[in-house]
Amino acid sequence: MRFKVTVVGSGNVGATAAQRLAEKGYADVVLVDIVEGVPQGKALDLAEAGPIEGYDGRVTGSNGYEQTAGSDIVVITAGLARKPGMSRDDLLMKNCEIVKGVTEQVVRHSPQCILVIVSNPLDAMAQVALRTSRFPRERVIGMAGVLDSARFRAFVAMELKVSVENVQALVMGGHGDTMVPLPRFTVVAGVPITELMSPETIERLVKRTREGGAEIVSYLKTGSAYYAPSSAVVEMVDAILMDRHKILPCAAYLQGEYGIKDLFVGVPVKLGGRGIEQILELNLTPDERAMLRKSADAVAELVGVMKI
Numbered sequence: 493m494r495f496k497v498t499v500v501g502s503g504n505v506g507a508t509a510a511q512r513l514a515e516k517g518y519a520d521v522v523l524v525d526i527v528e529g530v531p532q533g534k535a536l537d538l539a540e541a542g543p544i545e546g547y548d549g550r551v552t553g554s555n556g557y558e559q560t561a562g563s564d565i566v567v568i569t570a571g572l573a574r575k576p577g578m579s580r581d582d583l584l585m586k587n588c589e590i591v592k593g594v595t596e597q598v599v600r601h602s603p604q605c606i607l608v609i610v611s612n613p614l615d616a617m618a619q620v621a622l623r624t625s626r627f628p629r630e631r632v633i634g635m636a637g638v639l640d641s642a643r644f645r646a647f648v649a650m651e652l653k654v655s656v657e658n659v660q661a662l663v664m665g666g667h668g669d670t671m672v673p674l675p676r677f678t679v680v681a682g683v684p685i686t687e688l689m690s691p692e693t694i695e696r697l698v699k700r701t702r703e704g705g706a707e708i709v710s711y712l713k714t715g716s717a718y719y720a721p722s723s724a725v726v727e728m729v730d731a732i733l734m735d736r737h738k739i740l741p742c743a744a745y746l747q748g749e750y751g752i753k754d755l756f757v758g759v760p761v762k763l764g765g766r767g768i769e770q771i772l773e774l775n776l777t778p779d780e781r782a783m784l785r786k787s788a789d790a791v792a793e794l795v796g797v798m799k800i
């Protein structure tokens with residue numbers, strides 16, 4: 493039996509994630525969207541790539557949720573994407589409504605699934621999905637840290653002209669301008685970048701990471717990033733389906749960890765078959781802790797506005 497993964501929202505991130513998942517070969521993929529014909533057309537196109545790419549998994553598309561029944565994982569990318577000059581927070585109320593409606597339908601058909609939330613503003617939307625689904629916190633996970641860390645890794649590798657495979661990085665906090673890239677935990681072949689670069693260079697790369705999403709938006713003008721975001725989604729899905737016990741930075745519902753309560757914030761977690769298996773509590777310096785607190789406060793403010 494293959495796994496079953498549903499991706500809600502068949503736009504740039506959703507369709508690209510579906511493609512990457514289909515190419516893994518171990519899951520049937522269902523694409524859902526409200527726009528008639530789009531999920532069906534993209535799914536058929538992906539199914540027709542199967543003979544060339546060598547995957548047998550079924551890829552189907554639908555405007556309803558019957559076909560999604562019994563999914564192991566449901567990825568929610570439904571919503572509006574940022575336009576130039578628009579912050580992730582501008583998307584708040586519209587996407588709140590969308591994510592609530594989608595979650596209700598998903599849960600009805602896949603009550604045992606694990607939810608991976610992608611829609612922005614990420615941490616607030618994860619909270620909407622948690623409240624709506626009434627799932628345990630282990631089964632509602634936000635995607636942001638894997639993407640933000642990948643951006644940081646890419647910038648470090650470009651700067652030092654080393655393989656991206658040599659670079660590990662950690663970005664914590666909310667998925668917004670207050671995110672917390674942590675140079676102390678960012679290493680090249682095991683060596684912290686604080687020993688390899690000047691503080692000015694590190695600060696420049698940290699800033700570029702924080703503004704990584706906006707940098708892409710400013711180039712694309714009519715959409716936001718989707719290649720790296722979909723890769724990040726698939727790394728999380730893979731860690732869960734393959735029960736890898738992989739440590740990845742994800743938005744998790746904190747209940748006292750890092751002194752933060754009842755809020756989704758990006759932290760390192762262990763991902764496996766049951767979803768979040770452990771939240772890792774790092775020993776942060778007072779400065780790092782203060783930055784994380786500030787980032788959590790920004791998330792709390794959004795959640796307060798939504799009154800969910």
Ligand SMILES: NC(=O)c1ccc[n+]([C@@H]2O[C@H](COP(=O)([O-])OP(=O)(O)OC[C@H]3O[C@@H](n4cnc5c(N)ncnc54)[C@H](O)[C@@H]3O)[C@@H](O)[C@H]2O)c1
Binds near residue numbers: 611
């Ligand atoms: N967490 C992250 O790191 C991250 C990264 C990139 C994008 N995002 C967010 O992901 C979301 C999707 O981005 P995108 O680039 O794919 O946007 P997109 O506009 O290309 O796709 C969004 C899709 O959602 C669909 N949709 C809208 N309402 C729906 C509903 N009620 N049910 C089902 N489908 C619905 C739209 O028709 C559209 O096809 C945005 O909110 C974006 O900001 C988050």
